[in-house]
Amino acid sequence: MELKFILEALLFSAQKPLSTKELKDIFASAPEHAEGNEIVRGLKKVKESELETTLEQLSKEHVEANRSYRLVCVAGSWQFVTQPDYAPWLKALVGHKIRPPRLSQPSLETLAIIAYRQPITRAEIEQVRGVAVDGVTNVVAFGENAALSSAK
Numbered sequence: 001m002e003l004k005f006i007l008e009a010l011l012f013s014a015q016k017p018l019s020t021k022e023l024k025d026i027f028a029s030a031p032e033h034a035e036g037n038e039i040v041r042g043l044k045k046v047k048e049s050e051l052e053t054t055l056e057q058l059s060k061e062h063v064e065a066n067r068s069y070r071l072v073c074v075a076g077s078w079q080f081v082t083q084p085d086y087a088p089w090l091k092a093l094v095g096h097k098i099r100p101p102r103l104s105q106p107s108l109e110t111l112a113i114i115a116y117r118q119p120i121t122r123a124e125i126e127q128v129r130g131v132a133v134d135g136v137t138n139v140v141a142f143g144e145n146a147a148l149s150s151a152k
Contacts, residue, residue: 003043003050004058007055007058008071011080014079017074017077017078018077018078019076020078022077023051024046024048027043027044027046031044055073059073069082069083106129109129110125110129110133
């Protein structure tokens with residue numbers, strides 16, 4: 001097994017980008033799961049510089065192959081990403097995320113009062129603001145440990 005194919009498999013299967021240090025740690029702990037595999041033991045002490053060189057080579061190979069994805073290093077961590085040309089189909093696959101609506105000025109004022117004076121009841125908020133806050137408090141979902149309790 002070549003180092004670049006092992007790295008490719010790791011990065012393909014990872015749920016997040018991996019740094020060379022994280023990859024080195026994976027290689028160091030792999031013999032625990034190898035059951036006597038000599039190749040795994042041989043790569044236990046792979047150097048970060050060797051990993052970096054191999055990752056760069058693998059990245060170049062993916063670019064030269066003109067695939068729909070590529071290997072990139074972002075903020076010191078490596079990951080596979082799709083080419084931007086395929087964005088319309090990927091958005092259709094996963095759905096286009098719609099931005100959440102922005103809060104109005106009265107909503108922000110009400111939430112500021114809640115943050116500053118918690119725990120606070122609806123009646124106390126209305127006393128501070130001087131207006132009903134039903135609309136704002138109905139929008140916000142409150143759990144068991146909410147700072148706002150409903151005054152009924």
